Amino acid sequence: MGKTLYEKVWEAHEVRKLRNGQSQLFIDLHLLHEVTSPQAFGMLKDLGLRVRYPHRTFATVDHIVPTHDRTEPFQDPLAQSMLEALRANTREHGITFFDLGSGNQGIVHVIGPQLGLTQPGMTIACGDSHTSTHGAFGAVAFGIGTSQVRDVLATQTLAAQKLKVRRINVEGKLSPGVYAKDVILHIIRHLGVKGGLGYAYEYGGSAVEAMDMESRMTLCNMSIEGGARVGYVNPDETTFQYLEGRPYAPKGPEWEEAKKRWLSFRSDPDAHYDDVVTFRAEEIAPTVTWGITPGQAIPIDGRIPLLEELPEEERPVAEEALAYMGFKPGQPIKGVPIQVAFIGSCTNARLSDLREVARYLKGHKVKKGVRALVVPGSEWVAKKAEEEGIAEVFREAGFEWRMPGCSMCLAMNPDRLEGDELCASSSNRNYKGRMGSPRGRTVLMSPLMVAAAAVAGEIADAREVFGVVGAR
Amino acid sequence: MLEKFTVIRGRAVPLRGEDIDTDRIIPARFMKVLTFEGLGQYLFYDERFDEKGNPKPHPLNDPRYQGATILLVESGFGSGSSREHAPQAIKRAGFRAIIGESFAEIFFGNATAIGLPCVTLAPEDLGVLFQRVEEDPSLEIEIDLVNKEVRFGDRVAPLFLREEAREALVEGLWDPIGELLEAGELLDQFDQKLPYPRRAE
Numbered sequence: 001m002g003k004t005l006y007e008k009v010w011e012a013h014e015v016r017k018l019r020n021g022q023s024q025l026f027i028d029l030h031l032l033h034e035v036t037s038p039q040a041f042g043m044l045k046d047l048g049l050r051v052r053y054p055h056r057t058f059a060t061v062d063h064i065v066p067t068h069d070r071t072e073p074f075q076d077p078l079a080q081s082m083l084e085a086l087r088a089n090t091r092e093h094g095i096t097f098f099d100l101g102s103g104n105q106g107i108v109h110v111i112g113p114q115l116g117l118t119q120p121g122m123t124i125a126c127g128d129s130h131t132s133t134h135g136a137f138g139a140v141a142f143g144i145g146t147s148q149v150r151d152v153l154a155t156q157t158l159a160a161q162k163l164k165v166r167r168i169n170v171e172g173k174l175s176p177g178v179y180a181k182d183v184i185l186h187i188i189r190h191l192g193v194k195g196g197l198g199y200a201y202e203y204g205g206s207a208v209e210a211m212d213m214e215s216r217m218t219l220c221n222m223s224i225e226g227g228a229r230v231g232y233v234n235p236d237e238t239t240f241q242y243l244e245g246r247p248y249a250p251k252g253p254e255w256e257e258a259k260k261r262w263l264s265f266r267s268d269p270d271a272h273y274d275d276v277v278t279f280r281a282e283e284i285a286p287t288v289t290w291g292i293t294p295g296q297a298i299p300i301d302g303r304i305p306l307l308e309e310l311p312e313e314e315r316p317v318a319e320e321a322l323a324y325m326g327f328k329p330g331q332p333i334k335g336v337p338i339q340v341a342f343i344g345s346c347t348n349a350r351l352s353d354l355r356e357v358a359r360y361l362k363g364h365k366v367k368k369g370v371r372a373l374v375v376p377g378s379e380w381v382a383k384k385a386e387e388e389g390i391a392e393v394f395r396e397a398g399f400e401w402r403m404p405g406c407s408m409c410l411a412m413n414p415d416r417l418e419g420d421e422l423c424a425s426s427s428n429r430n431y432k433g434r435m436g437s438p439r440g441r442t443v444l445m446s447p448l449m450v451a452a453a454a455v456a457g458e459i460a461d462a463r464e465v466f467g468v469v470g471a472r
Numbered sequence: 473m474l475e476k477f478t479v480i481r482g483r484a485v486p487l488r489g490e491d492i493d494t495d496r497i498i499p500a501r502f503m504k505v506l507t508f509e510g511l512g513q514y515l516f517y518d519e520r521f522d523e524k525g526n527p528k529p530h531p532l533n534d535p536r537y538q539g540a541t542i543l544l545v546e547s548g549f550g551s552g553s554s555r556e557h558a559p560q561a562i563k564r565a566g567f568r569a570i571i572g573e574s575f576a577e578i579f580f581g582n583a584t585a586i587g588l589p590c591v592t593l594a595p596e597d598l599g600v601l602f603q604r605v606e607e608d609p610s611l612e613i614e615i616d617l618v619n620k621e622v623r624f625g626d627r628v629a630p631l632f633l634r635e636e637a638r639e640a641l642v643e644g645l646w647d648p649i650g651e652l653l654e655a656g657e658l659l660d661q662f663d664q665k666l667p668y669p670r671r672a673e
Contacts, residue, residue: 015655015662020645021636024652026662029669036555038506047649052659056668064504078504085506117669129554129578145556145582146508151652155659159585159648161636193491194548197577227551229577248669258667293491293551317490410500410553429552431495438499438518 002268004165005121005234006200009140009265013123015157025160028122029139030152032059032095033108034082035412036127040149041089049154051093056156058117059090060098062107063412065405067375070100079413093153106378106404109133109346113217114380116246120235120262125152130346130428132223135232136216137239138265140200142229163230164198164274169205172281177468179356180215181222181348181426181446183207185287185297187279188226193295196228199274202267203233207281213242214352221347222428225294234266286462289430289444290333291321296430298333300449300461306330324432325441326420333459336443338424340417341366341454342435343399343447344375345409345427351381351390353426353447358393360448360466366398367457373415374399375407399454411436424453474644477589480569480615482541485531486605492545493552494579498561500553511557512564532565536609544605545572546598549590550579559583569615571622571631573598584637587646591615593622597629617642 003011015024037059044051051057064079074080083100090097098104104111109130112118118134124141125131127149134141144158151158168191170183188195201223208216216233223231233239240259243249250258285299296318298304304322306329307315322329327336343349343357354376366372374394376382382404385391391401408415409427416436417423423435423442430442443459452462463471502514520530527533543562549572550558559582562570569589583590593601601624605611614623615631617638622629633641640646 013662013666015658018648018651020639020643022640022648024655026659026666028666035503039508039556042507049653053663053668055670056663058669063500076504081506082504115669119667119669127554127556129552131554143554143578145554145559145578145585147556147582147585147647151649154649155652155655156663157652157655157659159652161581161634193551194574194576197548197574224552224578227548227576247671250667251672261667293493313490320489410495412500412504429493429495431493431552433499433518434495436501438523 001272002270004202004267004271004273005138005232005265006140006165006202006230009121009123010162018159022159022161024157025123026157027125027152028056029117029124030057031108031112031124031126032057033063033128034061034086035063036146037089037149038082038085039146040153043147043150044153051095051153053156054094057095057153058098059086059095060105060108060111061086061100063406063410065100066414067402067405067407068414070403103379106380107346107349107406109221110350110377110381113137113213114378116243116249119243119249120239121265125158129224130221132229132231133217133221133346135220135223135230136213138232138235138262140230140232143224163200165202166199166275166277167202167204167273169276169278170203170207170281171205171278172207174207174281174284176470177448177463178284178286179446179448180211180218182284182287184219184222185289185294185444186284188222188295189287189297191226191277193225193293194227196223196226199228200230200232201226201228203231205278208233209236212352213238214350217350218347222294225428235262286446286449288333288449288459290325290327291318292324292430292432293317294428294430294444296321300334302333304329304331304333334461336422336459338370338453338458339421340423341370341372341450342408342423342425342427343450344373344407346377347428348426348447349375349377349381351384354381354385354390355388357447357451358390361397361451362393364397364455366454370454370457372399372454373402373408375402376404378404408435410434424450424459426450474647475587476644477587477641478618480542480589482568482613483539483610484542484544484571484605484613485537485540486544486602487531488546490546491548491551494550494555494558495552497550497558498555503555503557508557508560508564511561512566515561515565541566541568542613542615543567543570544602545570547573549575551576554578556582556586559586559588563588571601571615584640584646585648589615589617589633589641591622592632593629600627
């Protein structure tokens with residue numbers, strides 16, 4: 001019986017068994033940001049410990065960074081103190097820090113892949129649940145809490161429990177105007193937000209194989225929204241082409257050796273999976289959420305479900321969602337007015353996301369009264385977008401072009417919703433209060449759908465707004 | 473020496489709702505801190521207080537449940553963000569254990585690692601427990617991690633907890649740092665064996 005990538009990576013990194021039966025797992029790459037690390041450094045100090053292998057940890061600042069004006073000190077002294085703490089901690093322990101203005105600062109899950117830090121066959125941990133993003137490269141990557149950040153700093157290992165593996169096939173060809181974001185929303189809609197508990201998700205099938213790396217990152221990013229702590233795609237030629245020449249990728253003779261090693265981690269054709277689920281790519285439409293969990297999603301031309309159409313156990317949350325969102329059962333989602341449009345976050349703020357939107361947005365204007373923001377995922381993405389004229393397309397259309405950070409996705413910075421504003425968002429969570437206002441409302445969708453909503457002033461079908469060629 | 477969790481006794485607060493995410497447990501704006509101290513006061517802040525800071529009807533604001541040390545929840549509790557601030561806020565608000573139908577993966581790990589047991593009951597038993605606590609907030613509950621049962625009134629309900637987590641809690645091994653450090657030179661072998669990202673000269 002063959003093995004999955006997950007099992008192979010696990011076996012290569014299992015240091016030993018712990019007394020309670022868990023495994024001590026070695027972590028190849030540890031990523032840090034300013035929100036979940038200061039307490040870990042504090043605990044380290046209390047225990048009189050040092051960072052054991054500082055060459056395996058890289059840090060950046062993303063959650064608390066203002067995106068409109070980065071002049072220091074920030075207006076928010078708490079935000080400034082978090083930045084200062086990370087600067088001091090990384091300096092003290094000899095950790096590479098991609099600071100503001102370094103050219104490499106950005107959302108931690110955007111810069112890891114962009115710099116070539118993220119590589120196949122690695123174990124990757126970060127105090128952030130969207131660490132699953134890095135699974136796009138065939139890495140086993142997952143979010144950890146602050147106490148575990150301490151464990152990794154002190155030992156480069158953590159106590160872990162092996163997950164089961166569910167293979168998710170997406171077979172066929174995605175229709176024009178349908179993106180990886182729609183695929184993952186569709187998957188979560190069908191498997192549920194708790195469906196992935198206890199599982200790592202292995203994504204495959206012809207539609208996934210055809211995706212570029214940045215689409216695969218979007219797909220893996222939201223595994224956690226489906227309850228799966230880990231999501232990954234087996235490495236292939238697309239992976240290698242993306243990595244080749246990146247600053248931290250192997251070079252010269254090491255490159256060929258690395259490719260061989262990486263391929264060896266691919267799941268075997270006869271690997272055993274604990275579960276297999278298959279979706280048809282052609283059945284996936286541009287998908288949007290209507291509620292307060294990422295699983296409450298429907299195709300853009302669909303209607304918000306009637307309570308009696310839902311399984312009984314889903315009805316209480318559906319009722320709560322309807323009340324919070326101010327929606328009626330059975331109403332179409334298309335045509336709901338929006339006040340804010342947000343393109344950004346670790347899910348969808350990469351260069352290919354912005355390129356794709358700019359391709360269609362040219363010549364269109366954001367509807368009067370809509371506040372539209374685009375927040376590039378990193379300083380590098382922002383620079384490339386300027387060079388390619390993409391930034392200008394957004395500005396010309398009436399979007400505010402911001403500086404890189406997590407921005408409105410979780411509103412730990414000045415970007416947030418006010419009152420009960422409704423935001424069309426390319427981010428990953430539509431939880432109550434997520435975007436900073438306790439009454440703020442989030443509708444998740446692909447970046448192109450956000451642009452369409454911004455132009456129409458309401459939730460709209462991007463295929464119609466922009467006349468996407470070949471769309472059904 | 474870490475605390476050994478064998479039997480936890482106390483009253484409970486019933487907190488209904490499925491898929492309660494960590495953003496609700498502790499909104500992100502309260503994470504602009506350098507320590508976990510004082511986080512307990514922000515537990516479920518936006519559900520407990522309106523925009524002016526006035527208390528809203530919520531089990532955690534209900535005087536009948538003051539002093540309770542067990543949090544009663546439904547399924548999918550702690551989904552979303554990996555923020556350890558969530559279990560830290562629960563613990564620092566005075567809770568010693570959580571009883572629910574199911575827990576999100578990262579939340580469960582974070583809670584266990586700080587000595588906050590999250591135990592699962594079968595839906596039927598959990599339903600009865602919710603009902604009894606809502607009828608009688610003074611109901612005493614015993615979570616027995618050794619005999620793997622939850623006792624309340626005349627009822628004994630089997631509890632479920634992943635064996636490795638249960639053992640860690642009962643034996644006082646829930647903070648793994650000591651044992652991880654014991655690996656010593658074995659760690660150096662792995663560091664030398666496994667590649668790490670290096671910037672080309």
